[in-house]
Amino acid sequence: MIVKICGITSPCDALAAVRAGAAALGFNFYPASPRFVSVEAAQRIAAVLPPGVLKVGVFVNETLERAAEVVAAAGLNVAQMHGAEVPEMAAPHPGVRVWLALPAAPGLAARIASARAEAFLVDTPSPSHGGTGRAFDWSLAEALPGRIVLAGGLGPDNVAEAIRRVRPWGVDAASRLERAPGVKDHEKMRQFVEAALREARTLC
Numbered sequence: 001m002i003v004k005i006c007g008i009t010s011p012c013d014a015l016a017a018v019r020a021g022a023a024a025l026g027f028n029f030y031p032a033s034p035r036f037v038s039v040e041a042a043q044r045i046a047a048v049l050p051p052g053v054l055k056v057g058v059f060v061n062e063t064l065e066r067a068a069e070v071v072a073a074a075g076l077n078v079a080q081m082h083g084a085e086v087p088e089m090a091a092p093h094p095g096v097r098v099w100l101a102l103p104a105a106p107g108l109a110a111r112i113a114s115a116r117a118e119a120f121l122v123d124t125p126s127p128s129h130g131g132t133g134r135a136f137d138w139s140l141a142e143a144l145p146g147r148i149v150l151a152g153g154l155g156p157d158n159v160a161e162a163i164r165r166v167r168p169w170g171v172d173a174a175s176r177l178e179r180a181p182g183v184k185d186h187e188k189m190r191q192f193v194e195a196a197l198r199e200a201r202t203l204c
Contacts, residue, residue: 001163001200002170003193004149005177005184006058007035013184014045020186021193024054026080026172029062029070034181035174042074056080056099068096080121099149104136112146120144121172124152133175141166156191160199167203171196 005017006026014025027042028035037045046055055076059067061083071079072095082101100117102108103125112120122144124136135153147169150162155176163171173192179185 001168001197002054002149003196004054004056004170004172005174005189005192006056006151006172007033007174007178007182008045008184009035009037009041009182011045011048013186014049016184016186017189017193018049018053020190021197022053022189024056024078024170025049026056026058026174027074027076028058030058030060030082032060039070039074042076046075054078058082064096064098071096078118081117101151104140104152106140108140109144112144117146119147119149119169121149121151123172135162138162138165141168154192156188156195159192159196163196163199163203 002023004024004026005022007028008014008025017025027037030036056078057067057071057074057076058080059082067079067081078097078099080099080101098117099119099121100115101121101123102111104122105125122141124134133153141148141150142165149170149172150166150168151172153176154162154171154173159171177184177188177192
């Protein structure tokens, strides 16, 4: 089970997330997001992380070529692609791993089956492309093909049930683990990761 905490904006929050047991951290390069970070800021944060932490760049309406440049410059591992420009049918870009973010909606299985990506992040539909704090009908994410990262309104109180129902490859949370937009609540992060990993162990 991959537990990802998204919307990291500071070294302090990044290290707290890793201490809590998060395997992946998300860095948001969408300028309209309250969790936006510059390439330089993401680079500084990535530099203090221990080896093995998956560092994911979040992009909205961006080309895969530009996302690959940012991922390389910031020292990240993965490009998570949102929005109208998601390269569902594009050939993989050399040197960058791609996660494709898709809104939870009917027909999702067909979109995933026709797409090329390492994993598929399924989130609550929103014009803001994530960070809503609202869950969706998890039945839309059950029995999907591929590696599914479940997002959308997850927190310490509901992540175990979400894992039990969907059995995803990973889970992702952002806004419900904050004390202010872009500022993480370290205790909520700890509770979230603990609840997710505890439930994941029961599914083995």
